[in-house]
Amino acid sequence: MQQNIARDKASTVSESRNDKLIGYLQQHLPKLVLAPSFAVILMFVYGFILWTVYLSFSASKMLPNYTWVGLEQWSRLWNTLTWQISLQNLFIFSVLYIGLCIVIGLSLAILLDQKIRLEGGLRTLYLYPMALSFIVTGTAWKWFLNPGLGLERTMHEWGFVDFKFDWLINSDMAIYTVVIAGVWQASGFIMAMFLAGLRGIDNEILKAAQIDGAPAWKIYTRIIIPQLGPVFLSAFVVLLHLAIKSFDLVIALTGGGPGNATSLPATFMYSYSFTRNQIGVGASSAVFMLMIIASIMVPYIYSEIKGGKK
Amino acid sequence: MSFLNIENVNKHYFDVEVLKSINIEINKGDFLVLVGPSGCGKSTLLNMIAGLDEISGGDISIDGQSMAGVHPSKRDIAMVFQSYALYPNMSVAKNISFGLEMRKVPKVERDKAVQKVAKMLQMEQLLDRKPSQLSGGQRQRVAMGRALVREPRVFLFDEPLSNLDAKLRVDMRTEIKQLHQRLGATIVYVTHDQIEAMTLATKIAVMNAGIVQQFGSPEEIYDNPVNTFVAGFMGSPSMNLIQAKVCKVEDKLCFEVATADQDRPLLLPIERDQQALVSYLNRNVTLGLRPETITDPGSANRSEGQIHEADLMVKVTEPTGADMFVVTQLGGTEVVARMRSRCGALAGQSCRFAFDVSRNLAFDGDTGDRIQ
């Protein structure tokens, strides 16, 4: 009798231990499942960021070399003419690219918002370029803008013999061809963002504005566009990081040339790290690009998180 | 000459008829309430008066002037929307003055008008805020201010109180009524709440399924509903609509109503619309009894009504404090009576009910139309 009770006790103890284990598993299973991918990201994204930062202070040339040289690579970077041109190009490119994409995207969205027929079709048409890879866009525009093959030759064949459009091979103008191709690709996407924003505006507000006697363009400038602030911000952030990361578009369209006329920080980084045996300089340019992006993304993400909590 | 005239107005979206030959006329200073269940076309009609929706057929005229093809801003109307529709990027003052600015009223006059309206609605301290910094009730006030500042010929309200909590709704209702009396404005007001309709209106149009079921003063609508829809929709608690048979007892027309006790139907003498009901002898009709016409014998109004008393089984009692709603079974459905709170009725026991038979209404059993 006494033994029986003792055995019962023992079995309930082991049962409750089992329950504890299951409870522990249930509570921690998600963490356990996520742990490997978390470790991989930690290593390959953040680990390599730190590694790159270290390399930018090292004597690395063709291969990584961990001798600490302080700011030597950084000063070399800033004394490189190509880097200065790259930054200047980046400035021209991003200002025009972001500005034109937003202006064109917003205008297209407003036109499409006029409840026209075929809207679905048109919207897809404008969105298609974004589905293409930058390489395809770059190559297509290279052919189109090539004086011997594309637009210029077609115009000559049509009889406009004096027509001249050689921006692609003109080192002063080549950067603008990158702008044209980039804008062509992204403005449809920006249009879709603005269209979603326009559709989100309360219909009754527009009715109220109509009764208040505002003409259509004033309804846009005074009431609708001021409400699109968040869309402008999102479009700006998306476009800016696309601009800073622009690499394949330039490689396919101009290859950074003529000369280094269309070099951008991303192409600079690639060529110094992997073809010119200057890993240290390449790493410092990469870190600098990270700093620009971070200085914009961090406040943006921070404000998004804060806004989300509210 | 009517001030706002809605003549034979139709509306269809593609094949779907939303409004069918609407005819409404009101005078200057009237408070017209369009009331009906959700989806019956009230907002559509209001939007057509405003010019925001196109009319498919018929005509709307204001002050003798046809509004066909007149832009909303040229109709001299102002509208308050259910969502308030404030411009989120503008301050309260800007919201109120935007319409004046678009009409090129000089800034000095605009500011004066804004101040006046802010004072009238007691919101001077809110003028610099953005709509997002206001409570629901305050936004409601701004929306009203935006309408008032223009001093239009007609005010249009689309369910302006439905987003407010119960207490605020009652307060704002009173305030709107006072505004109407003070300004003598012509108002068209949409609501699905029949209490709002009864308290505010000088004229009510009860709508259902795109048709104006009845148009008249609140008293007409309440005392003389033209069909079972209007009868059931207006009034709270709503009118008891029960099956009854018209019969003759000792040469007197009566409604015969089944009770819980099968052998003893309730006989209510017919005192109203007798001539019309003669032809319904031995036929089924729908009998309409307002809860307040069924009371305890002590509170029955013997000087004005004609009282018929009967003992009936009480199913449920619902005390509200001021009154007690007593539920019994009649004609196969539950019937609500409104008694004094201390009348002594107890659930499961018999109780004496007093019917004011002079206020009983009869409706055709098939069509639901009033027999009168």
Ligand SMILES: Nc1ncnc2c1ncn2[C@@H]1O[C@H](COP(=O)(O)OP(=O)(O)O)[C@@H](O)[C@H]1O
């Ligand atoms: N743009 C539209 N297209 C098709 N049907 C509509 C449209 N607007 C409203 N309706 C229909 O018209 C009817 C009346 O709508 P509405 O006037 O908003 O009703 P209420 O304001 O009485 O609730 C509804 O059945 C609705 O589905």
Ligand SMILES: [Mg+2]
């Ligand atoms: Mg509505």
